[in-house]
Amino acid sequence: MEIEQIEETTKKQGKELFGICPYVTTQTVLQGKWAILILYQLENGPVRFNELLRRIDIAQGTLSNQLKYLEKEGMIRRNVYTEGVLRVEYELTPIGEKFRTVLQSIEKWGNEYITYLKAKHL
Amino acid sequence: MEIEQIEETTKKQGKELFGICPYVTTQTVLQGKWAILILYQLENGPVRFNELLRRIDIAQGTLSNQLKYLEKEGMIRRNVYTEGVLRVEYELTPIGEKFRTVLQSIEKWGNEYITYLKAKHL
């Protein structure tokens, strides 16, 4: 029983295709409810913890978890500054920055979809 | 207390920004664990229920739910053919087809991320 025959025809997607199939992999990284929104907030440079908290309506613990997850996945970097008051900034890593193209297509499509929704309810 | 003041500065994201913010809206549509993968499978034309089941390693009930959700959101259409054996095909709607650009950017980035992962673990 060679279970290792994963590459059949891209069958068995989802089981262990993380790191193999680009779609499964991306969905895994984006699984958190806030991932897309957080990455969007960091699109234009570093943002502090409480600033994120203010911009997004999210529980503190949840934000902390999502940030840790995104950091673990290599999408964002956490920088601590201790001069004066404690300051922690989050920013995109190089691979995280490359995600901007996805964010842009999401923004474009999202707006088209919103237009579609409005037309639908008339 | 006018709770209706949502438009402040794009604050309160996530609460009820579905239909307003393109990122929140897109994430809502993609919230299902299999959404991206299903949309990808339908990218090149209609696919039958059991064919999807074969291509993706997913529980039948789960697939059924996700398809119903995507149909409700207007992303896919369900077509039933009763000539001969029962045949049900799922295909992208016009707004679903527009999602292809997002899928393409996801594929591209996903592959870059996979490359990043491999380099990381060496």
Place this chain on the structure above:
DNA sequence: CGGTATCCCGGTCGATACTG
């Protein structure tokens, strides 16, 4: 073939309270 109906489990998210 193309689904429902259940049942259950694990995980996520949120609220609240507390901390270095």
Place this chain on the structure above:
DNA sequence: CAGTATCGACCGGGATACCG
């Protein structure tokens, strides 16, 4: 300021069995 700890509720998703 930037978190952690805890707890509870909710629910998405999987397995299994059954149905028109």
